[in-house]
Amino acid sequence: MKLLEALKTRVLTADGAMGTLLYSYGIEYCNEELNIQRPEIIEKIHHDYIRAGADIIQTNTYGANAHKLARYGLEEQVKDINRAAIEIAKRAAAPGGQFVFGTIGGIRGFRKSDATLTEIIAMVDQQAQHLLSGDPDGLLLETYYDFEELAATVTHLKTLTDTPLIAQVSMHEPGVLQNGMLLNDALQELESLGADIVGVNCRLGPHHTIQAFEGVELLKKAFLSAYPNASLLDVEDGRIVYESEADYFGRAALLLREEGVRLIGGCCGTTPKHIAETKKRLRNLAPVTEKKVAERKPIVIREAEALDVKPLHEKAKTERTIIVELDTPRHLDITTFIEGSKALDAAGIDALTMADNSLASPRISNMAMGSILKQENIRPLAHITCRDHNLIGLQSHLMGLDALGMHDILAVTGDPTKVGDFPGATSVYDVSSMELIQLIKKLNEGISFSGKPLRKKANFSVAAAFNPNVRVVSRAVKRLEQKIESGADYFISQPVYTKEKIIEIYEETKHLETPVFLGIMPLTSIRSSEFLHNEVPGIKLSEDALERMRACGEDKERATAEGIQIAKELIDTAAGLFNGIYLITPFLRYEMCVELIDYIRQIDLQKASDNSHVQTSH
Known part of the structure; x- marks a missing residue:
């Protein structure tokens, strides 16, 4: 049975975190490189999740794009790493017939300057081509904080393949994206762009993920997905830990189902134990086809107080x-x-x-x-x-x-x-x-x-x-x-x-x-002038200014007067x-600026007087 057909009648359980388990093994380098260096470790983790009851596993390729691999000098190995990953996952899933997702991770966080959309799409295209060569059951786009990036990625992939697309946003706050967009609106837009499954992953634990879905409507075409973290993260002795009992995670999966979610997996901090509890509770449950969306009270944003002075940029225009x-x-x-x-x-x-x-x-x-x-x-x-x-x-x-x-x-x-x-x-x-x-x-x-x-x-x-x-x-x-x-x-x-x-x-x-x-x-002296000219970034003096200050020697009063005259x-x-x-x-020598302000005001008064004289003459 195809993935989308299965979701019409079933709630499917996906796997949990890959990085969390690798981290627990003491691996803190490039997780994706293990696809070619230690494939047996990756395959073991896939098998652990399958034994826990996962209906779906995803490739170990979250960071397998040229941008992220460049951190490790591996940007030339995009092909080898992605193709190895899909082969490992397909091999692990073959005996039980689990679905396999090819995973593509978001690139931007807050910094849009990390990569332009053109660069991102080129890297997505490259990675997707290699994943698609292994015939995955879906492409999973996960951990996208920048909605512009995710929308562009979905749009491009729809021109590239008919393989089901799972598009997941990440939120800092329940129910609202980084750009201020409501989750419900974002998921509807992803559906309109052609995503087959839309949802959320990472950053938030079960409690806040459920809270976010309370304001999400069931969609006409796309199915809903959720991959929450095990909990909010903590740090113990310099190591990241997640405090969450597997039983709690499993009970949360039931509540996510009640909110209409049909694909439920885990993100950071989750392990095969969390997935086993999820599967145990979701087994044989039919999807929810109707739900009452919680009314979201509109938050009134007050206008800013009126300024008692004109903005500087407005005044400077005239x-x-x-x-x-x-x-x-x-x-x-x-x-x-x-x-x-x-x-x-x-x-x-x-x-x-x-x-x-x-x-x-x-x-x-x-x-x-x-x-x-x-x-x-x-x-x-x-x-x-x-x-x-x-x-x-x-x-x-x-x-x-x-x-x-x-x-x-x-x-x-x-x-x-x-x-x-x-x-x-x-x-x-x-x-x-x-x-x-x-x-x-x-x-x-x-x-x-x-x-x-x-x-x-x-x-x-x-x-x-x-x-x-x-x-x-x-x-x-x-x-x-x-x-x-x-x-x-x-x-x-x-x-x-x-x-x-x-x-x-x-x-x-x-x-x-x-x-x-x-x-x-x-300027105040030749010493400070040469310091500004030679050592302070973004400041360059003219040779004339330097010569004039040099001519003052160590005479402080003469140097001050010359500096003011140059200004x-x-x-x-x-x-x-x-x-x-x-x-x-x-150097806090404010009297020099006071003299310059007076000089500017004199220029303006003279100009106003000249203009007045011209107007009177006419």
Whole structure:
């Protein structure tokens, strides 16, 4: 009997985890390579699940695509690994006539940059061709967090084969996908794309998997499947463990059947004991053909509070907007920082921007300092790096900023830790700055990174970094266009030190509607100038600027005056081309930026006076 025919009248039991058993054997390398190096181990596990009562076993190919095998230098062995896997599974299933699924695992997690859809489809095609050569009873697509990836994969495979497709999503939260889509809607869409069996696997244990299916309707064509984890994972003595009794798992399988699920197996943490209990309880039970779907109370997502000030990117589209960076202290004395902040605010800045541990050196939290600034009615703009925060920390940090009313953000990747005070510290980089922008925009829709509703929309205005100090500015602008697609509201550039570069930046970015804040940082000495030029990533000085600072020698007052004069000359060019000006304060010497702010205001007043005179003359 064919797979889909069997599911019309039976509830089938699938196998459980492969990786869990291999892990228990002390194998922590590439599980898929065992298909060719130790095939007897894989075949033994298949037999163990068959003896437990599994009607279906799946190939040991979850990570057998070129992307994942490349971690082990095995990307050239996709063919050998997949063909060996299907042969092993078919051989194990032959005596009892069990169904065999060829397994294809998802590639993307949160990071869409891990692989483009074009790259993913090419790898799926390659893997599927080799699995299909062994004539499986179905292709199992499992552990897909990115719905876009799964939908594209199903669509492609339907053009490739008539073999039944089992498409399973993975959720961080019961009943809702990572992109905020309801599970019920996602499964219906997979059915419309041609998937024959649709369901969920991994991440959630039985309790939350059952909860998720309570809101899922029975489908017209496709059957439902569920492969829950044994439980939520735990760590004991550095090893991952799952606390779940097989009896509990078996009882949960009965409840899944009551929710209309017809194909029930296990994911992480499950063993032949779990499958044996599942089979014992499901044996001879007919599928459920009618169910009452639990009413899902709509979660109201409140609109974000109205801002009491105009967003910086909106203001910069039509009028002069000045932001100034002032680094938070690397020590615990905040006196100078507060004095500087007040002086800059009095000079008329639109926002004070604070880095997030610039150059990978710890400073007082910009969230804490931003909260203090708000008490002084100074507008904070907080940088947030991907280096120092994992996904949990990023969302928590952003939720905290929203709660404090800090709505201006600069999303940056962050300098690697090896350049800072703790070169042995871990750089996180769960996501790129571009992906962080996308996640922040999800918060603006009231959606968590994990997809669940947050009950209120955030109201972040998100800036992205721009490094124009490259040979070909047009290439850097292409990246800006990608950041705009990700949701960037405006750009803040690295400091620029030549008039020619400023003009080039204008010419290359003038087609963008997204404002650019042109970065200018006054120089203070030849030593610091050469440090910036030679050691700080993304900053290059002109030979003219270096020579002028060199001519000042060790005369500090002369060097300061020359640094301010160079900055003013750059402002003369920048102010006529960009509404947004970004001043970077060197070494907390805020008085230098105060002078530059006054200079910018004088330019604007003179321009307004000239325009008024022209209009009067006409």
